[in-house]
Amino acid sequence: MHYHISVADPQSHFLLITYTIPGITTDFIEIQLPAWRPGRYELQNFAKNIQFVEAISATGDKLPIHKVTKDRWQVGTADQKEVKIRYSYHAVIQNAGSSYVDEELWYLNFVNFCMYTEGRITDPYEISLALPAGYQIACGLPSGGENILVAKDFYQLVDSPLLASQSLQKCEYNVRGVQFKIWMHGNLRPNWRRIERDFRRFSREQIAMMGDFPETEYHFLNLILPTAFYHGVEHQNSTMIVLGPDDEGEGLYSDLLGVSSHELFHTWNIIRIRPKELLPYDFTKENYFRTCFVAEGCTTYYGDLFLRRAGVFTDEGYVKELQVYMKRHFENSAHAAQSLAESSFDLWLDGYEKGIPDRKVSVYHKGALVAMILDLYLRKRTNHEQSLDDVMRLLWVRFGKPFIGYTIEDYISIVEEVAGETLEWYWKECIFTNEPLENRLNEALSFVGLQMSVFSNGNIQLNVMDDFRGKLQRDKWLTTSQVLSVQEEEEEE
Incomplete structure (x- = not known):
């Protein structure tokens, strides 16, 4: 498979794309544009940004093409062994999941505009870019030559965004x-x-x-x-x-710092430690799953915790970030009707919108708080011998490395294995119902000398207590886990 991408008029923000499909052996083929993108679990209808689409033979003759769904086309091949699909895509949005081109920047998320041929999603791809002179490419895909990138399959292609500019x-x-x-x-x-x-x-x-x-x-x-x-x-x-x-x-x-640490931990948690329902991705429809509180909640919790453990954040800076999660949860969804598992499932419905009052919770904010509750409970029960760190490592070894996908039952099993006991209270109160978190949260926080206060006006304040025992436990919680020697650190630097 081959893609050629060019921009004739940067001010128009249109990409001109030619998708070449070789090795055709059937009377017709169907081509699919993704309906959503990894990392954002909602339908996004990228096809609305396609201005025109046509199919042509290797000799330049037009072939019949028609839509069969909003983002799927059927092409009559007329005994051709190779077909080219030509189309334009309006790339004018600048967010972390979009595409944008102008006179001095190409920012491409291939998932927005690249199609795959039904039955051939695992074929390799080559992407040639008609970049202006002097542009440098930043992308995770391997190079196949000057302004050429290669991907082993469609999954790798659409999971590899690109920046290109003279001013990178x-x-x-x-x-x-x-x-x-x-x-x-x-x-x-x-x-x-x-x-x-x-x-x-x-x-x-x-x-x-x-x-x-x-x-x-x-x-x-x-x-x-x-x-x-x-x-x-x-x-x-x-x-x-x-x-x-x-x-x-x-x-x-x-x-x-905050977003970079968060996103780096995703390289394990969701990219490789992936819910079974998302393996492999089905780009044609919703891929429902109930464990986004693991994928996003645990990652949100660890993103800032790693910054503290690494000495990038101070204790005060870390406590400030914890208070942010608390305020966002208790001020926005403390009385929501849904549980975390239900809100994980309903991401596909309205998870990234404000929604109606008191309906859903944030898999990021409440997810981070229940991850902390679990971490501190495990630490208290085992005097820091076991923690959420062990849960994440077991998920990595058993499901991430072999890349086989885990279920919610697998997550429960690993957590209880690390705890050495059943945790019915945790699953019931924190994951599968909408019971308030205040008591469980303060019970966990007291172990490390912290206390959350909820005032009548809705404000949240996280207080650091002065007791010696709490400080000792807090230091163990926030202490570095890295074991790199001084010599290794000097060699890296």
Whole structure:
């Protein structure tokens, strides 16, 4: 399979695409444009951005093509062994899951506009880009030559976003043999020394906790906008992050750290440790699953925890982030009718919209809070000998490495194996019903010398207690898990 992508008029924001399908042996083929993208569990109808589509033979003759669904076409092949599909796609949106082109930037999410041929989704792909002279490419796909990328199959292709421009900025670092690249596009002058130091720290911390890394290289792709923005999406060996405003202040840097640590942990949790219902992805319809509180909740919890363990955040900075999750949950959905499992399932319905009052909970915010409740319970019961770290490592070894997909029953089984007991109270109160979290949350927080107060006006405050025992347990909770020697650290740097 081959894609050729060009931009005739950058001001129009249209991509011109030719999709070449060789080796045809049937009287007709069907081609499918994805209805959604990995990392965003809602139907997105990318086909609405296609201006025209036509099918032609190798000799340039037009072939019959018609729609069979909103994003699927049938092509009469007329005994042709090779067919070309030509179409245009309007790429004018800048968020972490979209595509955008103008006079000085190509930002492409191939899942937005690349099609696959029914029955051939595992065929390899080659993508040639008609880029302007001097453009540099930032992408997790391997290179097949100048301005050419290759993908082993459609799944890899659409899980590999791309930035290309003359003005890309980059720094690199190595941790445990993994090559990391941080790319920036925008009106800013990054403090690369500070960025590299902090990114190295949390990358090392994550790899040390999980034992190894799924990839040999990883790309942080950053699009920095002049307006306020915060969005990140995980991918196979990269993440696409859109942030703003580009004032280079501490707020922007804190956002960069938080979203980058979160997205990096997704390389294990959801990219490889994936719910069985999502393996493989079915791009034609909803892929319902009830464990997004694991995929997003645990990742949200760990994203900031790794920054504290790595010494990037202080205790005060970490407590501040915890308070943010609490405020967002208790102020927005403390009295919601749905459980976490139900809201995970209903992401496909309205999970990314505000929705009607008191209906759903956030798999990110409540998911992070129940992950913390579980972590602190395991630590208290075992004097820190067991924790949520062990749960994540077992998920990685048993389901992520073999890439076989886990069920909600598998997650329950592993948690209770680590706990050494059944946890009916946890599943009932935190996951499968809408019971309030305040009591369980404060019970967990008291173990590490913290206390949450909910005021009558709805405000939330997280207090740090001065007792010695609480501080001792808090230090054990927030202590680094990385075991890299001083010599290894010096060699990496």
